[in-house]
Amino acid sequence: MPSYEYRGQQINISDADTEYKGYFEAAAEHRLVVKKCLDCGLLRGEPGPGCPWCTSLQWEWNQVSGKGTIYSYQIVAHTVVPSFRDWAPFAIVLVELDEQSGQPDQYDGLRITANLVDENMEPEKEENVAIGKRVEVAFLDGEDGFTLPQFRLIDEPPKGTVWQHQV
Numbered sequence: 001m002p003s004y005e006y007r008g009q010q011i012n013i014s015d016a017d018t019e020y021k022g023y024f025e026a027a028a029e030h031r032l033v034v035k036k037c038l039d040c041g042l043l044r045g046e047p048g049p050g051c052p053w054c055t056s057l058q059w060e061w062n063q064v065s066g067k068g069t070i071y072s073y074q075i076v077a078h079t080v081v082p083s084f085r086d087w088a089p090f091a092i093v094l095v096e097l098d099e100q101s102g103q104p105d106q107y108d109g110l111r112i113t114a115n116l117v118d119e120n121m122e123p124e125k126e127e128n129v130a131i132g133k134r135v136e137v138a139f140l141d142g143e144d145g146f147t148l149p150q151f152r153l154i155d156e157p158p159k160g161t162v163w164q165h166q167v
């Protein structure tokens with residue numbers, strides 16, 4: 001069973017854990033994968049064995065480009081997780097990937113959650129985070145073979161209306 005350490009926390013991924021094992025194996029090869037339903041063909045980013053749209057339990061891993069748009073975000077100012085204390089404040093972003101934007105309907109899409117980091121893989125500054133900004137996946141390589149997909153801002157025009165929380 002693969003076992004990793006990330007920011008002082010132990011992460012164990014069971015060999016039988018099809019939900020995450022393939023995801024992190026692909027990440028170690030710097031590939032971002034999501035689940036593809038073998039019945040309706042739609043992609044999904046959230047964990048879970050069943051297709052949220054047709055309830056099928058049949059799926060396979062599907063590689064995606066890793067480019068998308070910030071759909072929503074949250075700034076973590078105070079974390080209860082000790083290993084993230086020196087990271088705060090940091091952004092958690094919900095990214096809508098380009099492969100399936102606006103499908104199966106205008107309110108839904110292929111979305112995954114990660115942190116937003118800068119070019120040094122440190123948390124992106126809060127003033128730079130906004131809904132609508134374009135991002136791409138960035139792979140944060142740990143020392144023991146554990147790789148975590150994150151997102152980074154890219155120099156592309158925003159998609160739709162840019163929105164940012166004003167403090």
Ligand SMILES: [Zn+2]
Nearest residue numbers: 037040051054
């Ligand atoms: Zn389906």
